[in-house]
Amino acid sequence: MDTRQSGIPDGAIVVRNLQKSFGDHKVLHGIDLTVRRGSILALLGPNGAGKTTTVRILSTLLLPDGGEAWVNGYDVVRQACEVRTSIGLTGQFAAVDLYLTGEENLLMLGRLYRLSRADAKRRTWELLEQFDLVDAARRPVRTYSGGMKRRLDLAMSLIAAPPIIFLDEPTTGLDPRSRLALWALIKDLANNGATILLTTQYMDEADHLADWIVVIDEGRVIAEGDSDSLKARVGAEHMDLTIASGSDFALAQQMVDGHQLQADPERRVLTIVASHGATTLKQVLQRLEDAQIEVESVSMRRPTLDDAFLFLTGNGSHGNGTDRIQEIQEKVRYG
């Protein structure tokens, strides 16, 4: 379908005023977003923000209560079949069978997608190669490491070469090296023309991968832009003040109240937005000196996406419960 002729807004994924409740609990309060063809959009938000719910609606696993969404030009409610043939989705099919080998998993899924035996085999080995799983191809998946399982999961979502890919927290629970490897694969997919919508709680992931970042909190879009523009929203330089003594930390925190952005008691660091540059710095140091609190070091830096996120959501709740989510996701993914 040509989206321009039909009056559907152009874009690989277009979402307008999307709403969803579970019982009395409204979890999406009207989400708007557009993903350009061939780009990577990161849906960034803390636990419970509504990321997975959005992805489930866009991949036709869940019906919205209101609003509209098109994927590859197809309406997610009225043209669910067409949407399904346009997308790959990791994690949600829970299709990885631990007792089969990687090769068998891919072949089986290829056949499910009605590829001929020869095509399924060709595609399987292409993907095993691309995802660095050739050596492990003939081993049962239950012997794979977390990173290998995740790569197989991603490979399986690509068996039918879909133009649009949804990745729900693709790197949660991976060690840094496996994360970097997966990032490179995701970048490659986009460079080869795929459109990707990924969800993440990791600012650095959004920073590294995404052309466009949509920040959601409690079912609402609270900001969007590229990573530079989001960082710029937080504005001025940040100063990190390290307090010399841990026993002074709570008092120091009180003394700079009104300025403070973030407190890290373990490292004894208070992060402050220097909205008036050196004047702010002088004020804060004066206050601490008046309270006889010794400052070990002061450093100024440009805000990170992490700072932007804290600033925009007005809390530090993201990241809490990550272990539990990981546990649940592992269960969902790998049975």
Ligand SMILES: Nc1ncnc2c1ncn2[C@@H]1O[C@H](COP(=O)(O)OP(=O)(O)OP(=O)(O)O)[C@@H](O)[C@H]1O
């Ligand atoms: N099937 C369901 N029934 C009832 N409530 C649900 C259901 N699915 C999600 N919710 C609730 O909807 C809200 C949004 O959940 P969602 O899973 O979309 O968040 P998320 O942004 O993906 O969070 P996380 O980072 O923890 O994965 C949460 O409060 C969650 O408890």
Ligand SMILES: [Mg+2]
């Ligand atoms: Mg989620």
